[in-house]
Amino acid sequence: MSIEINGLTKHYGATRAVDGISLVLPDEVRVLVLIGPSGGGKSTLLRLLGGLEIPTAGRIRMNGTDLPVTEEDLREFRRRNGFLFQSFNLFPHLSALENIVLPLVKVHGWTRDEAIARAGEVVARFGMADHVKKMPSELSGGQQQRIALARAMAHGPDLLLLDEPTSALDPEMKAEVLDIVAELCEAGQRIILSTHEMGFARGCADEVIFLANGQLVESGRGAALFDSPQTEVVRTFLGRVMKW
Amino acid sequence: MKYAVSLIVSVILSASFCFVIWVVATHEYRWEAITPYQGNLLSGWWMTLLISAASLVGSVAVGILLTAGQLSGHAVPSFLCRVFVEVIRGTPLLTQILIGYYLIANSIGWDSRFGVGLVILSCFSGAYLSEIFRGGVESIPKSQWLSARAIGFTGLQTYRHIVIPQAIRRVLPASAGQFANLIKDSSLLFVISVHEFTMQAREANANTYATFEAYLPLVLGYFLLTFPISLLSRHLENRFRYEH
Numbered sequence: 001m002s003i004e005i006n007g008l009t010k011h012y013g014a015t016r017a018v019d020g021i022s023l024v025l026p027d028e029v030r031v032l033v034l035i036g037p038s039g040g041g042k043s044t045l046l047r048l049l050g051g052l053e054i055p056t057a058g059r060i061r062m063n064g065t066d067l068p069v070t071e072e073d074l075r076e077f078r079r080r081n082g083f084l085f086q087s088f089n090l091f092p093h094l095s096a097l098e099n100i101v102l103p104l105v106k107v108h109g110w111t112r113d114e115a116i117a118r119a120g121e122v123v124a125r126f127g128m129a130d131h132v133k134k135m136p137s138e139l140s141g142g143q144q145q146r147i148a149l150a151r152a153m154a155h156g157p158d159l160l161l162l163d164e165p166t167s168a169l170d171p172e173m174k175a176e177v178l179d180i181v182a183e184l185c186e187a188g189q190r191i192i193l194s195t196h197e198m199g200f201a202r203g204c205a206d207e208v209i210f211l212a213n214g215q216l217v218e219s220g221r222g223a224a225l226f227d228s229p230q231t232e233v234v235r236t237f238l239g240r241v242m243k244w
Numbered sequence: 245m246k247y248a249v250s251l252i253v254s255v256i257l258s259a260s261f262c263f264v265i266w267v268v269a270t271h272e273y274r275w276e277a278i279t280p281y282q283g284n285l286l287s288g289w290w291m292t293l294l295i296s297a298a299s300l301v302g303s304v305a306v307g308i309l310l311t312a313g314q315l316s317g318h319a320v321p322s323f324l325c326r327v328f329v330e331v332i333r334g335t336p337l338l339t340q341i342l343i344g345y346y347l348i349a350n351s352i353g354w355d356s357r358f359g360v361g362l363v364i365l366s367c368f369s370g371a372y373l374s375e376i377f378r379g380g381v382e383s384i385p386k387s388q389w390l391s392a393r394a395i396g397f398t399g400l401q402t403y404r405h406i407v408i409p410q411a412i413r414r415v416l417p418a419s420a421g422q423f424a425n426l427i428k429d430s431s432l433l434f435v436i437s438v439h440e441f442t443m444q445a446r447e448a449n450a451n452t453y454a455t456f457e458a459y460l461p462l463v464l465g466y467f468l469l470t471f472p473i474s475l476l477s478r479h480l481e482n483r484f485r486y487e488h
Contacts, residue, residue, distance in 0.1 A: 079396035088387035093410050093486040107396045
């Protein structure tokens with residue numbers, strides 16, 4: 001999938017969350033990682049790319065076609081993707097299994113039997129097969145994220161968008177979620193991910209972009225941005241987050 | 245300290261209960277005075293049951309309509325529903341019944357006391373219910389809407405599968421309270437001569453001057469109607485419980 005972003009801007013009132021980002025990503029970039037300080041525009045850019053927000057200005061092209069601009073067409077677009085937020089992804093009134101089955105049946109039009117079979121496959125892959133009957137409140141934060149990830153992956157999304165998927169987790173749980181994401185990267189899944197886990201970003205990214213104040217400060221192929229940052233902002237940022 | 249408080253509370257409450265029961269039980273009653281009115285009281289109780297049950301269904305329908313109107317996102321229906329709710333909640337039921345029957349129903353030539361009573365009670369109670377329902381819907385966190393959007397649910401699907409099932413659990417206790425109020429409020433229909441329970445007691449008292457003998461049956465009669473609602477609500481709360 002090639003992604004072309006041109007002058008992308010999103011304002012909320014006077015806040016310029018994303019402020020004129022342009023970027024061309026060739027097809028061979030399968031894993032794009034967004035890093036940078038909190039409030040720098042990572043989440044907003046992810047939501048724009050995932051069709052959850054409509055840009056104030058500028059445009060996004062994926063595979064040569066513009067992203068739709070009406071809510072209805074955007075919904076169709078979102079259905080082809082998978083999205084995972086930092087936390088509170090799951091529906092608390094549905095069991096882990098139902099959380100995965102319901103979208104397959106209602107959104108993707110599968111039969112219940114097909115959906116249950118598919119849900120069984122993904123939870124097994126993510127090591128959650130023993131927990132499918134549980135309610136979200138009975139799962140740990142890491143388990144909740146794994147179920148949410150299973151839900152985002154169940155329909156075989158073209159693109160998986162992950163918005164700081166481990167920021168709300170303790171280190172051990174971070175690892176159990178990142179292991180799965182790394183496995184998905186290796187399996188060739190197209191992923192756009194924002195994260196504060198620099199080691200993970202360095203290991204898995206085909207391309208890393210650094211955002212601050214809603215602008216693209218620097219981008220680099222593979223680990224290049226970590227090995228030889230070109231700008232002072234990125235050097236300072238990396239120096240700080242790698243220090244401990 | 246905790247035990248001391250619970251001991252004191254228990255003693256005070258038990259003593260009060262015993263005192264009340266003793267006072268009520270040791271009064272000298274002339275039950276024979278109202279014996280001839282037994283049949284009337286019973287038919288009044290049935291009438292109360294009937295009009296309350298019908299109004300309960302009616303008020304849920306009105307409540308849902310008013311909630312939908314207010315949450316529709318369209319300015320005009322939203323405003324009109326808001327005005328309706330404020331007027332109904334801000335004025336006495338007694339006046340509403342008088343105006344509804346003698347002015348409005350009369351002017352369109354509708355003479356069914358039961359029918360008019362049913363409509364007015366449904367509107368009155370429905371206005372309160374709509375505020376409870378609206379509060380329930382609005383209490384569902386934004387993260388749930390966002391997750392549902394990201395998955396690709398339509399607005400209606402989000403209500404149907406995500407928001408309403410969670411909101412039901414939250415509005416049950418307050419709705420049960422409102423239903424109990426509705427049953428007791430139906431006693432005001434005496435002003436348009438609906439022969440319900442309280443009106444029959446009133447007549448029995450007027451004819452016999454056996455005040456307590458006429459009115460005490462109301463205690464048991466209304467409690468028999470409201471207590472099952474309380475039990476049903478508890479039962480449903482447990483059925484819709486999703487956190488442990």
